[in-house]
Amino acid sequence: MNTNKNVTLIVVIVAGVFLAIRAANGEFGRVYTKTETVEFTKKVRDAVGDSVQPWTVERLVARSEVNDAQGQPRPDVHLSINRTLGLWIAAFGTLCIMSFLIGDNVFYKLAEAVIVGASAAYAMVVGFWTGIIQNLFGKLIPDTMRNSVLPGLPDENNAELVYIVPLILSVMMLWRLAPVGGWISRWPLAFFIGATAGIRLVEYLDADFVQQISSSIIPLIVVAGDGSIDFAASLKNSLIIVSILTCLVYFFFSFEHTGVVGATARVGIWVLMITFGAGFGMTVMGRIALITDRFSFLFFDWLWLPKPGVDT
Amino acid sequence: MIRSISNPHMPRLTLLAIMLLTAAGPLAAAPRPPSQVTVTDLPNDDGTGLVIRWNLSPDDTPDAKPRIIGQYNIERKDNDDANAEFELIGEANLGEASLEDKECERGVEYLYRVIAVGLDKSQSEPTVAGKAAAGQLQWIDGSRLWFGVIGLVVCGAVVVFIQIAKSGRELKIRKIAGLEAVDEAVGRATEMGRSVLFIPGILDINDMQTVSGITVLSRVAGLAAEYGAQLDVPTSRSLVMTTARETVQAAYLQAGRPDAYNEDSIYYLTDEQFGYVAAVTGTMVREKPAACFYMGAFFAESLILAETGNSIGAIQVAGTAMPSQLPFFVAACDYTLIGEEFFAASAYLSGEKHQLGSLKGQDLGKLVAVGLMVIGCLLATLAGFSEPDGALSSVVSYLKDHVLGDGGLLL
């Protein structure tokens, strides 16, 4: 534990010194923006007239665009304080999460506390604007919504009164918070679990059962157009069918895995192991890409280290 | 213009004529209209669909370069309304000779017409359909009849076997290694005085894997109550938290330990995948549960959870129906319930004999699958050696397109 702390301390100090040196040379992450005035389309301008003045927005400017071709700073581009701050917060958060690899520590706990709070609220805000405002109120009281938060709602959308049902179900659900009659919240739960069972039963039976069987009906011996036998394709098809069948035998619950069934099931397990091994191997590339992306953020967006091939 | 006219079949004079006409301006060279517009009911729908078919305009040929026809406009009007005008309801690409209009009002007769539109936006004379048509309501979706039959067989088998089991007949079912471990894992956690962590996946209760996870949780909670082990259930959905609380409370009650139930041990963290994972792994390294159960729908977080669990030396049992995550659970957990085994787990663990009947029903379903595949493949193989359009081929295609497809009962 003590060595851990010492190592961490040393790493933090070295990193701090490195950052300080770079900052002293002016080589640290900054974000630039330029101010643009929004332009209304002619249709909008005709509709609102002069009642609304166009406002300005800050647009991100790439690092390479900050200076013009002669290396002079462009006059319309300026340093964005809040986005630069955001960049540093993002970098700090990235490092905090990564520190979990070394072991649990205060930085990780800090990041964890922030992400739990922020992401729970994030999910709620998204749920509010899409689930409640758009899907519920947009259907139930479209006129009110069109005059307030959802002006883009098509004019022909009329109130769909059937959406009163989810509203009632939701109220029943929230009844839990009331001091008495909390059991009423079981009704909406039962409704949706029943609905889930019904919907998924049909869905899975169709897509994962019937259609999978259908696509497994292939000739075991493939005859080419000229009447000869295509050995490679025949072998491939036969292997596919044998593999599927042996795997299915593995999943049978009625027979102990002994004797012929046991041997077949064993082959089935082997096929499953190949499936899993391949799945593992295929996933690695995507995962490495994730970490290169995070490193690239730290190295090039934040630390402004020279990017090979671009800055050299 | 001249560069692209390369059709050798077209008489030179016509070519010249077209060039002259094109040069003369947009008034000229309107494309020739399509012919033979017919309208029929769209089958197997709720009476709001019609199919419009036509023969392509003679100007719509694939070797015309440049193309003369750009698209077809399909217009319709209410046939009973004397004042109705034709309105554009759809466009079809060149070379296409049909369109499904699914926006009809049931019972209203519509008259359709089709217009060929040239690239220069000039329109042909409209070709009006021979007669007006109205959508017909079908009460049964004929295309799904075979699917219904298969569904009845599979569901029927499950129900029948549950009934058989209820009647007290002993059913032989093999053991599943991962399930034996559940008991052991909870027991070990109790001995070590550490907690049991149960994660019911990260999807909401509208996924059957979550429902299955909750049923497994019910058994795990029962065991924990019996042994007196502490149970921790962080959830990533509010409704899963609510459902899990009901379930765990019932399990404690059934085990005769209602006093030991603590509502706060089943808690919501956040809906967001990685926020949830960050919190769960943090809890894992701090609380060091001795047994970790991952039962439900998982995505990329599967390996983060399983590797963290491994690093704290927990016994880990996973069950999921996410094929893409199985490799990671298989690699990093002690026991993994693969796909169907996961759904079978609740039946096994319930200890109720009649629940085991459902497993026999599932086996019958697998037999159906194996049978259909074997017969289908043999027929398809034989068909390869017979005439291309012979009887065998039509049997195979009936099997694939009707029995296992949406072709309906009849050929």
Next chain:
Amino acid sequence: MKRTIPLLIAAATGFMLILSEFIPLTQSWGRKVMIWFDILAAFAFVLGGANLLKIHLQKISNRRVGWGYSVITVVAFTITMVIGLGKFGVTPSEAFPDFAWSGDYLQEGSGFDWMYQHIYLPLASTMFALLAFYIASAAFRAFRAKNTEAIILLTTAFIVLLGRTYAGIWLTAEPLAWLGQNLFGDAQALAMFRLDVIVDNIMSIFNMAGNRAIMIGIALGIVALSLKVLLGVDRSYLGSEE
């Protein structure tokens, strides 16, 4: 009573929706109910959020270990929520400039977008990126040739890992072409043993077959569980009678 009515509700809803799939007039019901579910889930956030706050506020008031982090969680939660629901820094949509609230809640440059870009996104994607490390430690620990199954698992992973990069091609393409040329007079004769070709075959034969069998099993498992839920054979989700 408290279990019977919900049981009937579940059964009636489920069987009705199964039936609705076969009747053209009602085929859209299933989709609609799932939209309703999203609405319910959005309302249910109140339950989850309240619980989250309750637990952390309790921790703070009891001064339990790590209560400081609970303060941070509560603050992060409250700030994000207020900024998101209040659409702080959101300008009206350019299409409807006369509606003050018409802008998207995640509009670029808004307060919520700032939180999303600089707090939520980097933390979540770094968490995700930790997988690169865990996949390495899992490979080290789990792929040991303990038995036949483990050998098959690790060999496949090994082949796929090599075959997905230039290393696999470099290791096998040239040597096999040379061998084929000298043994059979055809550089392509042994091409099927190239690692990249083997990987393609593993994926299109065994991986496909294995996944298909798993899917068929899952479908049956879901059918059986759904029926058990609808018939009331498995009622563990409903809680107790009291």
Next chain:
Amino acid sequence: MGNFFTNLDRRWIFLGMAVVVAIPMLQGLSFPEEPSEMVRDVFKAVDELPDGSNILMAYDYDPATKGELEPMAATFTRHCAKKKHKLYFITLWPAAVPMLRQNIDILENEFGNDYTYGENYVNLGFRPGSEGVIKVVVTDLKDLFANDVNGEALQDIPMTRNIKNIQQMDLIVNVSAGTPGAKEWVQYAASKYQIKMVAGVTGVGAPALYPYVPNQLTGLLGAIKAAAEYEQAVSEAYPEFNDNPATKEALRRMGPQLIAHLYIVALIILGNVIHFTEKKRGVPR
């Protein structure tokens, strides 16, 4: 030493992973790739056109997908420039306007002698309307694009003066991150009017497009691996690109991939070596 490995703290494995990814990134390490059949088809589609053909550069991606698609787009731009094709840049994504700019910077900086604005390349910019834009420009370009991105009338720009619609293009090069994108270009332009088309898409988007190859889509690049192979194909055909490190961006991104893959392979081997030595020594597990 043996003991160190048997009780290996997994943090050493983590550190190793960080090093094998970080070093190749900072060093710009890259390895050759073997272009697959599909990538060669894409290469040929651009390369076998006579010099100076008309090419529509439809780049529909945004900063979020830049990581995967930027190298592809840049290679398309360079390859076309090498062939002295006439390039018409266009996009259906508002966020792609800076991406077009970056590709035009490549033309100006690396091919400035051959490329003059308005004669060899033109930037049409963005128009809202998603696939609606495609439907219009296939028959009448100037209906929607009266001006280029600088506001100059297409009528006054030499290379667009005689362009009526994009059926006059010899090839559509599309780099697409989603909708609207490759699928829409195939449906409403390429397959409808038999215009040749190649596309570069994200790894997630590729499977949905495979069915279009080769009839409606001559070739398809999926994800960074295909981009690296395409870079390889181009630099094999035009060795002078080897002097410019920017032409190896995707190859460089495959650098950490290769090393990391080899690292994991090595870990598997190491794990087994430990496993068997333990078994020999009879260390109880």
